[in-house]
Amino acid sequence: MAILSKDEAQTILTKVLSYSKADECEITLTGTTGGNIRTARNMVSTSGAIDNVELEVESRFGKRSGRATCNEFDDATLRRCVQRAEEIARLAPESPEYMPLLGPQQYVSSNAYAPSTAGITPDYRAEQAGASIRLCDEKKLSSAAFLEDTTSFVAKRNSKGLEAYQQATNLAFSVTVRTPDAKGSGYAVADFTDRSKFDAGRMTQTAATKAAGSLGAKAIEPGKYTVILEPAASVELLGNMMESFDARSADEGRSFLSKKGGGNRKGEKLFDPRVTIYSDPTHAEVPSLAFADDGRPRRKTTWVEKGVVKNMFSSRFWAQKSGSADIPEPGGFIMEGGTQSLQDMIKSTQRGILVTRLWYIRAVDPQTLLYTGLTRDGTFFIENGKIKHPIKNFRFNESPIIMLNNIEALGRPERLEGSLVPPMKIRDFTFTSLSDAV
Amino acid sequence: MKRRNFVGLTGLATGALFLPNFPGFGGNLVDPARLLEPVMDATVNKRLADAALNAAKSAGASYADVRIGRYLNQSIFTREKQVQNIASGESYGAGVRVLANGTWGFAATNSVTEAGLAKAAQLAVQIAKANAKVQKDPVKLAPQKGYGEVSWKTPIQQNAFEVPIAQKVDLLLAANAKALENGANFVNSRLFQINEQKYFASTDGSYIDQDVHRIWPTFGVTAIDRASGKFRTREALSAPMGLGYEYLMPKAADKIAGPAGTGLIGYKNSYDILEDAALAARQAKEKLTAKSVTPGKYDLVLDPNHLGLTIHESIGHATELDRVLGYEANYAGTSFATLDWKAKKQPYGSKMVNVVADKVQPGSLGAVGYDDEGVKTKRWDIIKDGMLVDYQKTRDQAAIVGQQESDGCSYAQSWQDVQFQRMANVSLLPGKQKMSVDDMIKNVDKGIYIAGRGSFSIDQQRYNFQFGGTTFHAIEKGKITGMIEDVAYQANTQEFWNSCAAICDESDYRLFGSFFDGKGQPSQVSAVSHGSSTTRFNGVNVINTARKVG
Numbered sequence: 011m012a013i014l015s016k017d018e019a020q021t022i023l024t025k026v027l028s029y030s031k032a033d034e035c036e037i038t039l040t041g042t043t044g045g046n047i048r049t050a051r052n053m054v055s056t057s058g059a060i061d062n063v064e065l066e067v068e069s070r071f072g073k074r075s076g077r078a079t080c081n082e083f084d085d086a087t088l089r090r091c092v093q094r095a096e097e098i099a100r101l102a103p104e105s106p107e108y109m110p111l112l113g114p115q116q117y118v119s120s121n122a123y124a125p126s127t128a129g130i131t132p133d134y135r136a137e138q139a140g141a142s143i144r145l146c147d148e149k150k151l152s153s154a155a156f157l158e159d160t161t162s163f164v165a166k167r168n169s170k171g172l173e174a175y176q177q178a179t180n181l182a183f184s185v186t187v188r189t190p191d192a193k194g195s196g197y198a199v200a201d202f203t204d205r206s207k208f209d210a211g212r213m214t215q216t217a218a219t220k221a222a223g224s225l226g227a228k229a230i231e232p233g234k235y236t237v238i239l240e241p242a243a244s245v246e247l248l249g250n251m252m253e254s255f256d257a258r259s260a261d262e263g264r265s266f267l268s269k270k271g272g273g274n275r276k277g278e279k280l281f282d283p284r285v286t287i288y289s290d291p292t293h294a295e296v297p298s299l300a301f302a303d304d305g306r307p308r309r310k311t312t313w314v315e316k317g318v319v320k321n322m323f324s325s326r327f328w329a330q331k332s333g334s335a336d337i338p339e340p341g342g343f344i345m346e347g348g349t350q351s352l353q354d355m356i357k358s359t360q361r362g363i364l365v366t367r368l369w370y371i372r373a374v375d376p377q378t379l380l381y382t383g384l385t386r387d388g389t390f391f392i393e394n395g396k397i398k399h400p401i402k403n404f405r406f407n408e409s410p411i412i413m414l415n416n417i418e419a420l421g422r423p424e425r426l427e428g429s430l431v432p433p434m435k436i437r438d439f440t441f442t443s444l445s446d447a448v
Numbered sequence: 449m450k451r452r453n454f455v456g457l458t459g460l461a462t463g464a465l466f467l468p469n470f471p472g473f474g475g476n477l478v479d480p481a482r483l484l485e486p487v488m489d490a491t492v493n494k495r496l497a498d499a500a501l502n503a504a505k506s507a508g509a510s511y512a513d514v515r516i517g518r519y520l521n522q523s524i525f526t527r528e529k530q531v532q533n534i535a536s537g538e539s540y541g542a543g544v545r546v547l548a549n550g551t552w553g554f555a556a557t558n559s560v561t562e563a564g565l566a567k568a569a570q571l572a573v574q575i576a577k578a579n580a581k582v583q584k585d586p587v588k589l590a591p592q593k594g595y596g597e598v599s600w601k602t603p604i605q606q607n608a609f610e611v612p613i614a615q616k617v618d619l620l621l622a623a624n625a626k627a628l629e630n631g632a633n634f635v636n637s638r639l640f641q642i643n644e645q646k647y648f649a650s651t652d653g654s655y656i657d658q659d660v661h662r663i664w665p666t667f668g669v670t671a672i673d674r675a676s677g678k679f680r681t682r683e684a685l686s687a688p689m690g691l692g693y694e695y696l697m698p699k700a701a702d703k704i705a706g707p708a709g710t711g712l713i714g715y716k717n718s719y720d721i722l723e724d725a726a727l728a729a730r731q732a733k734e735k736l737t738a739k740s741v742t743p744g745k746y747d748l749v750l751d752p753n754h755l756g757l758t759i760h761e762s763i764g765h766a767t768e769l770d771r772v773l774g775y776e777a778n779y780a781g782t783s784f785a786t787l788d789w790k791a792k793k794q795p796y797g798s799k800m801v802n803v804v805a806d807k808v809q810p811g812s813l814g815a816v817g818y819d820d821e822g823v824k825t826k827r828w829d830i831i832k833d834g835m836l837v838d839y840q841k842t843r844d845q846a847a848i849v850g851q852q853e854s855d856g857c858s859y860a861q862s863w864q865d866v867q868f869q870r871m872a873n874v875s876l877l878p879g880k881q882k883m884s885v886d887d888m889i890k891n892v893d894k895g896i897y898i899a900g901r902g903s904f905s906i907d908q909q910r911y912n913f914q915f916g917g918t919t920f921h922a923i924e925k926g927k928i929t930g931m932i933e934d935v936a937y938q939a940n941t942q943e944f945w946n947s948c949a950a951i952c953d954e955s956d957y958r959l960f961g962s963f964f965d966g967k968g969q970p971s972q973v974s975a976v977s978h979g980s981s982t983t984r985f986n987g988v989n990v991i992n993t994a995r996k997v998g
Contacts, residue, residue: 048969050775054579056866058554058970059571066477077535079476081558094479103531103617132578140582154778156969186778192786195777262634263672263679266997270677280998369781372905374916374936377679378995382914382936384907386781405905405912405938411997442991443938445912446784 012043012061012161013128016175019165022065022083027167029092032069032099034111036168036305039065044160047135052143052153057135060160067095073108074099107327112305113170120176122297124204127179128161135159138210142185145214151221153214155185159205166305174301180428181205186387187217188448189225194400195448196220197367197387199242201427203297220366220388224400229444230391232404236362237439238355238392241424241431243365243385244413248431250371251379251410252287252343255313257324257334266379266411267322274322281317281414288312289340295423296430298341306338313343347420347432355421355435357395362435364390364397368406379409384445403448404441413439475519475539475862483520483536483609488645490597490657496565497649500544503566505651507573509546511589513650513821514569516542516560517863520643522609526620527636528628534613541863544569545821548576550586552844556864590846590854592823594653600817602661603810604692608641611693619696620665623725627669630729633679637667637725640688640963642975646820646863654822662813662975663695664688664963665721671732680735680933682728683901683918685712685753686719688963688975690813695719704956706751707885707897709928710921714751716958717811731919731931738931741920743992747895747949748937748985749888754898754917755876756960756978762941763796763803764874764978766910767830768857769839773848775869779969781908784941785836787849795834797945800879803831805840805872807856812873812977813961820867823856830874834946842869861972868968873961875979879951885982888950895923896935896990903936914938916993934994944985952981 014022023037041063048056066079069092076098080091135157146153159181166174182201188194196217202208260267260274267275290310291300300308304326312320321337329336356364366388374380385403392398413436421433497514504512519539525532541558542565553576557568608616620637627635644660666684673679689695698720706712711727713720750758770776771783785796797803807814807825818824821843829837843854860867889897900918907913920935921928939947961977 046970048778050777051773053584054551054582055775056552056554056868057575057579058556058866059575062558064476077477078479081476094482097479098477101613102534106530132575136578136582143582152774152777154774154776156778158970184778188774188777192782263674263677264634264670264681268677268679270675272674278998369908370905372903374903374914374993375934375995376681378997380993380995382903382905384905384912386908403907403912405907405914407914407936407991407993409995409997412995415998442914443912443989445907446940447781447907447909447911 012041012063013163013177014041019163019175020167020173023165023167026065026067026088026092027169029089030069030169032071032096034070034169036068036111036166037065039063039165040162042160042162044158045132045135046156046158047139048156049139049143050154052146054139065091067092069095069099071099073104074102075105076102109326111168111170112172114172115301115305115307117174117300117307118292118309120291120297120300122176122178122203122299124179127159127181127203127205130159130205141211142214145211145218146187149218151187151189151218153185153187155183157183157210164299172305174305176299178299179203181208183208183210183213185214185217187214187221189221193448194221194225195387196224197242199426201425224388227400227402229402232441232443234438234440236359236418236435236437238359238362238364239434239436240352240366241426241433243368244434245426245429245431246368246371247381247410248345249427249429250381252313254379255322257322257332258328260322261332266377267319276319276322279318280411281314282417283317284417284420285314285317285414286346287314287343289343291341293344295425296342296344296428298428302338304338308338308340311337311340342428344430345423345432347423350419350421352421352433355419355433356392356397358419359392359395359435362392363401364392374407379411380407381409382407384447403445405443405445406440407442408440475521475537478536478538480522480536480613482538483522487540488518488647490647493647494649494655496560496562497647497655499562500542500565500569501649501651503569504544504546504573507570509548509573511547511651512544512569513648514542514544514565515820515860515863516647518645519862520609522641524616524620524639526617526624528624528634529621531617539862542568543860543863543866544572545866546572546576547587548573549580551576551580551583552587553579554866587844588847590843590852592652592843595656595824596653597655599657601659602690602815604661605694606692607661608663608693609643619721623667623721626722626725627729630726631671631733632669632729633672634670635667640664648818648820648822650822652822656818656822658817660816661692662688662690663692665696665719667725669725669728669732671736673736678736680732682732682735684728685724685900686715686721687753687960688813689811689959690815690977691717691811696721707889707928710897712899712919714753714958734931735933738933740934740994741932741990741992743990745987746990747892748988749892749895749897749923750983750985751899752958752980752982753960754900755980755983757901757904757962758915759874759876759978759980760962760976761904761906762910762913762944763830764871764976766941767839768869768871769841769845769849770869772839776967780967784909784911790836793835795946796831796836796942797834798948799834800951801831801834801945801948802877803874804828804877805830805855805874807872809873809979812959813975814873814977819856819858820860821858823854823858825856828855840869840872845869859974861974865972870967870974871965871976873977876951876983878954878957878981881953883950883952885952885956888952888982888984889923889928890926892923892984893925896932897921897923897928911940913941934992935990936993937988937990939988944988947985947987948983949986950984954981956981
């Protein structure tokens with residue numbers, strides 16, 4: 011019963027709401043079904059299936075709030091769950107940041123669901139894993155991969171008349187291919203709403219080519235280099251930066267978006283004019299949920315336009331207190347790019363480094379958003395428009411703020427982790443030491 | 449929940465993209481009183497477990513185990529003078545793992561009835577048989593005797609779930625008040641508590657009932673200089689522990705004075721959150737004006753509350769056999785410490801480096817009586833006199849390295865996740881000669897004393913790392929001369945451990961650890977401790993992490 015239709019979900023929600031004795035009550039019903047398969051050393055190591063529906067009740071008495079959840083749906087359990095939320099609410103301290111529940115909302119129509127993905131079977135997963143393994147067996151390479159698909163829905167209803175429902179599907183696949191002597195390694199990763207765009211064999215081929223091509227890596231001196239970051243290399247750094255677009259942290263003086271002397275830097279030009287980042291739940295390539303956890307509508311929102319900070323997200327409480335825009339956190343982000351392919355970008359590079367993936371990224375200084383981490387699974391030296399040879403991995407210490415001021419070129423965006431990210435050519439990217447890791 | 453979200457909850461890393469409003473950390477949200485209700489009954493569990501094991505055997509399994517688990521957790525989040533969230537979670541269900549046609553299969557269910565478990569067992573066998581078609585080498589399990597009906601419980605003095613929430617909230621708010629009184633602009637404090645009630649049974653004839661407790665109080669204090677726009681944070685110097693609420697009842701005997709001139713205090717088996725919050729606020733303010741480090745080579749003196757994570761990353765993960773063999777290649781990575789590397793007999797560290805793995809140390813996060821595949825836990829050597837002597841293994845790995853027994857390293861984060869090899873406690877043994885931290889520092893000419901958790905990053909084969917901390921004090925000519933900032937050290941694992949020059953004695957030994965250590969796909973968390981005494985490393989490369997932006 012994991013995936014309920016809108017009518018089925020709202021029938022349950024209406025019934026549960028009728029049990030409420032609280033001043034305000036909001037019910038959220040979520041369901042997930044799907045599975046995964048994991049391989050290593052060209053064999054299946056583990057696989058599993060998920061199938062769960064969960065109901066959450068939030069009850070409020072005045073400024074006191076309590077939440078309870080259950081995953082069984084007989085009347086007695088549902089009633090008990092409502093009672094439990096009410097008991098927890100009565101015992102809770104009053105929240106100084108209380109905001110009344112939202113009333114009816116208008117949501118944009120976002121199609122984040124593909125029947126093809128919802129129909130994935132264990133056989134399909136085994137076939138895709140098998141295709142990836144066979145390719146590596148034939149080439150005498152060793153692969154480790156992970157395929158995970160989920161079909162989910164979220165439905166909400168509250169005592170103020172809010173109603174929401176949406177379904178979503180996702181398939182994510184990543185594969186690391188290594189040479190038998192463990193001296194070469196390559197990687198490919200992608201995620202999809204619709205499985206018909208996915209081909210494990212093709213992605214494994216990309217990783218295999220990188221693995222074979224990274225044999226015989228030479229060490230070059232750490233320092234500042236022009237880099238071409240593939241989307242898998244930059245998505246986490248950009249995601250971390252977007253996470254810092256929180257108005258409250260900025261206003262409180264503990265964010266890179268805080269202004270000296272107080273306030274925030276909305277309206278300031280902080281990046282190269284080619285940088286435009288927005289979110290859009292209706293985007294055809296990266297559709298996401300049209301509403302946030304608290305029921306606020308997600309609409310197309312521009313965070314950075316031509317290098318200027320345009321918006322920050324905020325809790326409802328902080329938006330009201332500070333008078334800032336009431337914008338919920340997005341479901342993903344879209345960074346605009348150009349039309350160049352990765353090959354075009356390499357061709358136009360005199361001297362630089364192609365980075366497949368960055369790994370173990372950790373914050374070093376929240377003030378400057380300085381992060382450290384390492385290159386991994388395919389790092390290549392570019393000279394006169396061509397990949398010259400593989401190089402040993404580097405540790406970097408760099409801030410996405412600095413990166414986005416040092417742009418040389420942006421390529422065609424690709425989907426990763428529910429966001430759209432272009433390959434980026436960046437000058438003066440800081441590598442601080444060499445690593446022997448392959 | 450994915451590790452990213454777990455880590456985000458702790459405020460220690462920035463991995464959580466658009467974290468939703470403070471969820472609990474798994475399971476159904478329940479009334480806190482529910483966490484004290486007995487649900488697990490060994491007699492009933494044995495009957496249920498037998499139903500699963502019999503169904504698995506009838507379906508063709510050559511081996512089966514079942515874990516019936518009730519996983520309880522509670523988290524409390526506060527900031528300044530207010531409570532942000534209190535969540536109590538309960539998750540109850542069972543996972544069945546089988547070997548059929550030489551291949552693993554796993555299925556889980558929240559229908560904890562004889563029929564529900566039998567169905568899960570049959571599904572697990574069906575999955576194993578399907579996967580066997582692409583299996584090349586059949587799984588070989590190390591022999592394991594059945595223990596019959598046995599039980600184990602974390603030796604706690606006070607169950608944290610029995611302490612009224614109001615009392616726990618009051619303590620966190622009192623810590624916040626101490627920080628604010630001492631000049632903090634912001635303070636976030638958090639208390640995480642876990643109780644795993646788990647019943648394991650296998651076709652080897654074990655029926656194991658366990659009750660495992662863990663606790664982690666922590667906070668972050670922020671000081672801001674509005675005029676310059678600068679802000680600095682000082683994290684708590686608590687440790688996540690395998691203890692009950694007694695950890696939050698400070699005892700003088702558990703306090704160890706830090707180096708003269710730092711004001712720091714080391715905490716053993718109890719933690720004084722009020723004292724640490726007050727000091728944290730003063731230090732956060734001091735950090736705003738502390739001198740920026742001059743990059744170069746320094747002798748590092750590392751407090752156990754910092755060194756624990758260095759051990760975790762550079763020895764703990766590097767000696768996990770699944771990583772060594774390539775099972776984690778697509779995610780966490782592999783290891784430089786391969787079987788070939790070990791055979792070459794190169795020194796992992798200097799002769800004074802002795803590292804043990806263990807699953808039995810009282811107070812530690814990893815301590816259990818039996819692991820999640822029914823192996824009695826033990827302590828064993830990993831590095832002896834600087835040389836790598838062994839790895840961390842599960843039952844299906846022992847044969848691969850020609851050994852006869854598992855080390856008891858199997859763990860699953862809940863009943864619905866399959867168990868796999870997870871890190872034991874991995875600890876550096878104290879120095880044999882009497883030495884206090886002040887004795888150690890008086891011999892350091894140019895050094896840095898580092899305490900607390902900071903940024904930890906290491907490559908996928910555990911060679912190159914860069915670690916930060918929460919407090920940094922300059923050491924000049926044998927004396928602490930004040931706080932410094934913008935410090936991170938970069939090193940290679942072998943060079944670093946071979947530069948180990950002195951280790952304080954047992955009186956300085958303390959546990960530190962990781963409450964939410966992530967590994968696997970889908971990612972699972974586990975909790976693990978690392979013990980050490982303050983340790984000196986010579987000539988380590990220190991970089992300055994300050995940058996200028998916009």
